Amino acid sequence: MRIATAYAHQSAIDGISERQRRLADSQQQISSGLRVNRPSDDPAAAAEAERLRSREARVDAEKRTLSFARQMLSTADNTIGDAVGVLQSARESLLLAGSPALSSSDRASVAIALRQHREQLLEVVNRGDGMGNFVFGGRGTSASPFAPDASSNIVYQAPSGTVTVGESFSSEVSLDGSSSFTSIARPGGPTENLFSQLDSVIAALENPATTSGAASTVATGVIQTVDRSIDRLGQTRTVVGERLKGIDVREQAMESGSIDTASRLSDLIDVDFASALSNFNQNQTAADAAMKAYAQVAKLSLFSYL
């Protein structure tokens, strides 16, 4: 078997180039940290990596929704607390209003206090996140849920129901306000509107002609309504607490799911540094050896002996 001189040189050079190419590939893997830099490196891994990327992105979107839900429910919790606070102050005033020791001007002062409580309550129950979502927003309303109707009675104008968000989970983030304030259930009778009742007791107290007995009767009735409202709010607050807990659980599950996804993705496309470095060393040695061998062989020539 003859070996042509030009071919021998070219072949050695090609060999050195090939070694250098592999060395460069090893180096690229190490510096990019990726085993799969392009789909052809590992088509199945590249396809799976895309699916995992998408899963991560969806989970991120769900986390944003969860965060929104948590925010709404926290606001709801605070709002209910504040509403109960106002209702309890109103109760104090109502108890006082029924006292026989009051004069009509005293009763008028109580009326002023009650009016303030009523305004405060209205402000509290109309709270929201400032971006169109109301705590007692029902199924979703653009205007405040509790508003005066044509006869100046406060009514609940939001559509009944709740707003739910979430794709892989479902969280109700609003409350239906009618059952706590404007349509409070009463055993053996029609539902009551707390605001209308407050309005009527305030009117009675402002009227100098009202007797303390009459005042007491009206006030007692309203106190019962207030108590029922506080009761309902207490139950609602428990529900909100449960929902918040649910979000905590959901968030934790997502976090560990995220970690799983991230580690699967890393397994697929990240380079294993130990084996990459060892490959790099191997390739470096091979390139070195190829060059040494060529340097030796290239010197051999019969012409140097002639």
Add this chain to the structure above:
Amino acid sequence: MSDLLRIGASGLNAAYAQLQNAGQNIANAATPGYVRREVQLSENRNVGAGMVSGSGVDVTGVRRVYDQFLSREAVSTQSSASQDTARSDALQRLDSVFADPATGLGAAFDDMMQSLADLSSRPADSSVRTAVLARVDGFADRAVSLDARLTDLRASTQGRMAGDVDHANDLLASIARINRQIGQTAGSVSAPNALLDQRDTLLADLNKIVRANANFAVDGTVSVTTQSGEPLVTGEQASTLSLVPDRLDATAFDLSIARGNGTAVRVEMAAVGGSLAGMARFADDDIAASRARLGQIVAGVAQAFNDQQAGGLDATGAPGSPFFTVGTPTASAAAGNGGSAQLSVSIANGSAIKASDYALAWDGSNYQLTRLADGNVSSFAALPQSVDGLTISLGSGTPAQGDRFLLRTASTLIPGLAAATSDPAKIATASASTTADWASDNRNAKALLALGDALSVDGASVISRYASLIGEVGTRSQSAQAASDMSMRLADDAARSRSELSDVNLDEEAAHLLQFQQAYAASAKVIAAANEMFRTLLGALG
């Protein structure tokens, strides 16, 4: 005495010729395409009066050390390697387009889904609504720019093909010229070795572009034909190659071979071999498949979101307007159709579109529809016809028997893709049953969000289809790379075998120099001996 002188002189001559030849081999050891030469000697057996043995040695010629079969093998394996490498290199570029998942279509889709998640939390927030429209536009934009990169790759590959055809034409003209020059040396004693070397180099270069069969005549001229027998060079006549639009798909090319007598033959690229075939397969097959898959995904997305928008109410209580407009499928008649029929195609259901274009043929009584991606054939007697989510109808005219039409579907949708709505109020977040406060109702917004996974692109989800596309591109590139590696290895082996025989080895030539110098010295000695004997004779005579 003169006989001895003559014998010595012929030996000197032979040795000198060999020395010259060795020198020529040494000088050209690195010349590409140079085939080493040997001086051919034969004994001069003329035994004249008074002679005993013979009349010395004749230099009968200079032979190229060449084996036709090894050369043919080297050329043909190189041709296959060129074909595979051309496709593999092009596929590397296609591979790169899909290399970064963060800039892919899936990422743009998920960005859009994230904005819809925010929409279902805050449907009334106008900045959230504006963000949704921006992400819808972003998705359309991403699809359009991905598709544009694919069509750019196709265009640049076809540009390369045109360049190769020009080069091939130059080579054919050169081969014809060489044939003429070789013919002119016919009858001379030694073969025109340099011309033959040049001829072989030209043939090897030609084979890298198109696969060509070479038939050598005794005098060294060559007639070159394509694999299917079309003449490329006959004697001093070279054919001219050009790219002509395919009759069915005017954006693809066939090879036209024009002979000198005015006739031209059309050959399909796949049969042509060499880099032209490799590049054509990339431009027409690989690119088309990727574009079709992208188009299919876009059709499904547009159909599902537009439908869901229409099923809900926007901020004013009106049914939602479409999110996307897509391109219109086209139906073109093949060049050479006898009839006057113009067909039209429209999308009936974007979620059922297949990732393929179609060829439709009329045989006189039936239409035959071939799905180009998988070869699936269906036939029906009349139009209009619904198939694969499309409606094919006869626009005008009548078809003649044998007419063919190309229906471009998946590949036309993306160039025409755009976001159709710029008014945030037109996003339909409210369910159709809502009677007021539509902007605050999130139920249809949630349905839009649910499309992320529920949306069907011919039965699979968007991300699943896109991930498959990435996998398919990767597989095509990987297997093309493997094929190219294999055929390059074969080409290397064949080249080495050829080189073992035909290339110069400097050490060998060095040894020859020693040998021929000694032969020269020995023959010179013969002459000297003859001269001395003559002198002796003269001296003896007086």
